[in-house]
Amino acid sequence: MARIIVVTSGKGGVGKTTTSAAIAMGLAKAGHKTAVIDFDVGLRNLDLILGCERRVVYDFINVINGEASLNQALIRDKNCNLLYILPASQTRDKDALTEEGVGRVLDELSKDFEYIVCDSPAGIEKGANLALYFADDAFVVTNPEVSSVRDSDRMLGILSSKSRRAERNEDPIKEYLLLTRYDADRVKSGEMLSLEDVQEILSLELLGIIPESKSVLSASNAGIPVILDEKSEAGQAYADVVARYLGEKRPHRFIDAKHGFLRRLFGGRK
Amino acid sequence: MLNTSPALEFKSSTFFAPILILYTHDMVAIEQTLQEKINLAPEFFRDSPLIIDLRELNKLNQDLDFVQITQLLRRIGFFPVGIRGGNEQQNKQARTLSIPIDTVREQGNPITIGEAQKQEAVPEVTTAKESISPIAAPPQSPVAATLITQPIRSGQRIYASGDLIILSQVSAGAEIMAEGNIHVYNTLRGRALAGVHGNTAARIFCFDLQAELISIAGDYKTSEDLNKQTYKNPVQIYLQNHALIIKEIA
Numbered sequence: 112m113a114r115i116i117v118v119t120s121g122k123g124g125v126g127k128t129t130t131s132a133a134i135a136m137g138l139a140k141a142g143h144k145t146a147v148i149d150f151d152v153g154l155r156n157l158d159l160i161l162g163c164e165r166r167v168v169y170d171f172i173n174v175i176n177g178e179a180s181l182n183q184a185l186i187r188d189k190n191c192n193l194l195y196i197l198p199a200s201q202t203r204d205k206d207a208l209t210e211e212g213v214g215r216v217l218d219e220l221s222k223d224f225e226y227i228v229c230d231s232p233a234g235i236e237k238g239a240n241l242a243l244y245f246a247d248d249a250f251v252v253t254n255p256e257v258s259s260v261r262d263s264d265r266m267l268g269i270l271s272s273k274s275r276r277a278e279r280n281e282d283p284i285k286e287y288l289l290l291t292r293y294d295a296d297r298v299k300s301g302e303m304l305s306l307e308d309v310q311e312i313l314s315l316e317l318l319g320i321i322p323e324s325k326s327v328l329s330a331s332n333a334g335i336p337v338i339l340d341e342k343s344e345a346g347q348a349y350a351d352v353v354a355r356y357l358g359e360k361r362p363h364r365f366i367d368a369k370h371g372f373l374r375r376l377f378g379g380r381k
Numbered sequence: 382m383l384n385t386s387p388a389l390e391f392k393s394s395t396f397f398a399p400i401l402i403l404y405t406h407d408m409v410a411i412e413q414t415l416q417e418k419i420n421l422a423p424e425f426f427r428d429s430p431l432i433i434d435l436r437e438l439n440k441l442n443q444d445l446d447f448v449q450i451t452q453l454l455r456r457i458g459f460f461p462v463g464i465r466g467g468n469e470q471q472n473k474q475a476r477t478l479s480i481p482i483d484t485v486r487e488q489g490n491p492i493t494i495g496e497a498q499k500q501e502a503v504p505e506v507t508t509a510k511e512s513i514s515p516i517a518a519p520p521q522s523p524v525a526a527t528l529i530t531q532p533i534r535s536g537q538r539i540y541a542s543g544d545l546i547i548l549s550q551v552s553a554g555a556e557i558m559a560e561g562n563i564h565v566y567n568t569l570r571g572r573a574l575a576g577v578h579g580n581t582a583a584r585i586f587c588f589d590l591q592a593e594l595i596s597i598a599g600d601y602k603t604s605e606d607l608n609k610q611t612y613k614n615p616v617q618i619y620l621q622n623h624a625l626i627i628k629e630i631a
């Protein structure tokens with residue numbers, strides 16, 4: 112049986128897709144057969160971040176509608192042969208996503224994958240609700256700003272009331288906080304919320320802090336998940352996240368501004 | 382086609398609906414008072430079924446057009462699902478509107494919401510939750526307290542028909558309601574309404590008061606009116622001479 116992870120937030124542009132690609136790659140690199148599914152029908156970009164956009168033939172909705180088999184639609188990643196991508200449809204309308212259909216695909220995937228990562232669209236509409244409905248674990252991606260924290264809180268309410276686990280009265284979805292696009296300098300100057308501020312409202316188990324980093328954009332332009340860029344802080348932070356999720360104890364990094372005099376003078380930021 | 386499963390089945394069950402007791406036939410007064418109640422707990426009243434009780438009104442010999450009241454209630458978002466205590470004319474109107482007629486059983490008087498708002502000569506609208514059941518209702522047993530250990534997040538609503546005890550935080554944008562007392566052994570950032578059926582003796586206790594709104598038996602304060610001194614402190618909140626008192630718990 113696979114463990115189903117939803118990467119969710121409520122708000123858009125916070126780093127869900129970046130996170131989904133990174134942790135799916137991290138889990139696969141750690142030796143676990145992993146599938147990552149793009150639930151963002153109409154706005155697919157997971158395949159871009161994973162650099163497989165030119166190999167997309169069939170998509171998630173084709174599989175739901177029985178127009179293609181899972182094996183036909185799954186794309187094997189070029190960097191890691193334990194990672195598979197199920198892309199979203201760019202053309203079909205969102206109504207094609209149904210609870211029954213999604214459930215069927217997840218059931219089938221569960222048979223030979225260890226982890227299934229569901230990249231949720233923004234909002235609290237159908238797509239987002241279906242992405243989380245079957246989840247066992249939730250990575251709540253939050254930026255250190257008030258509106259993002261509010262939306263995450265709202266999402267947590269939905270996780271604890273509208274999921275299959277909630278409906279069946281099973282153990283609740285395990286919820287983790289991922290604080291992303293964290294800029295220690297702007298936190299220090301009070302422009303952004305601190306980890307403490309965020310935790311006062313959300314009080315969740317912190318899986319990691321992902322610093323704001325230019326390497327994220329270069330990685331996504333290159334179609335390689337940032338976790339493979341071992342030199343970048345964001346890549347290291349995601350590696351920590353995966354290790355912690357798999358049970359390893361690692362101290363949290365990248366919380367404090369520690370830029371040297373020259374860095375501050377020239378405003379460079381890696 | 383062979384089909385062994387039956388097409389349908391009857392089961393006896395209880396259905397909860399608030400009862401609206403009218404003391405006036407003044408439509409403007411009814412609408413205004415209802416709107417005030419709705420503003421206080423919009424989520425609670427949204428799309429709520431409602432039983433219209435005309436006993437008191439008919440005792441006062443005030444004539445009321447049942448079609449008109451039904452239209453008013455539907456317009457502001459209620460679903461009238463029954464009439465009780467209507468006269469012959471009103472029951473006839475109900476029948477044409479396909480609204481069932483409930484025969485009144487003598488039970489304890491429902492409690493009024495917002496005792497504090499009661500003044501002479503002011504029309505009063507009362508709601509109370511009661512069960513409508515085809516069989517005689519079982520004797521009321523005391524309601525157990527509801528215990529909640531998980532955080533109540535923005536957008537979530539909790540309703541307890543007795544006391545409500547919450548061990549975790551209540552987020553901004555969440556709403557907790559109880560017919561009895563409310564205890565929050567954590568931070569209260571959302572809306573808390575105790576004694577929602579008019580129990581003026583109900584109290585709210587919380588560890589860390591940062592609420593958006595607090596209310597007891599319909600009397601309320603919003604965060605704007607909350608005293609800076611009690612903000613972020615452990616407090617108890619109760620009604621005294623129709624005033625909400627917020628007192629720090631030492």
Ligand SMILES: Nc1ncnc2c1ncn2[C@@H]1O[C@H](COP(=O)(O)OP(=O)(O)O)[C@@H](O)[C@H]1O
Pocket residue numbers: 120122123124125126127128129130233291292293321322323324325327328331345
């Ligand atoms: N840690 C980060 N540092 C810098 N930019 C980031 C970071 N995480 C995400 N981004 C950028 O933010 C934008 C939105 O990210 P994305 O993962 O698509 O968010 P979502 O899926 O939540 O809408 C993208 O341009 C991405 O490159």
Ligand SMILES: [Mg+2]
Pocket residue numbers: 127128129151231232
């Ligand atoms: Mg996305």
